[in-house]
Amino acid sequence: MNRLWTPAWIVRHVAMVVLVAGCLGMGWWQVTRAAGGNAISFGYAIEWPVFAGFVIFVWWREVRQTLRAADPASSADPAASAGPAPSVTAGTPAVRRPVRVVRVPSAPADGADDAELAAYNSYLSWLNANPGARPGDYPG
Incomplete structure (x- = not known):
């Protein structure tokens, strides 16, 4: 519990209390306006307590997440679990490096070679060979 008192x-905690009190206060203000004859305020009188409930929901979810993250029982040995072993360790995010693949262009199906297509392929090959170059630097 000490980790919730940093x-x-x-x-x-203070922000949650201030926001809930403010939302409930605004809700009460809308109730008094609605009682005074402002019909639109009936909707707002319902809306503000819903906002307060949302603040409490988010605060409670964050508290539970913090308590679960530091719970020693939740960080048990993964090899002892019944499921398959995870591919990454528990604290490591699953970020992968990009894979570089050499792609060989396929030959045309009918065997004909289009001059415009060949020029475009040459341009693309040059761009691939010069990754820092701009398209305007192409010498062809």
């Missing part, structure tokens, strides 16, 4: 969490 300076950052104290700010979150």
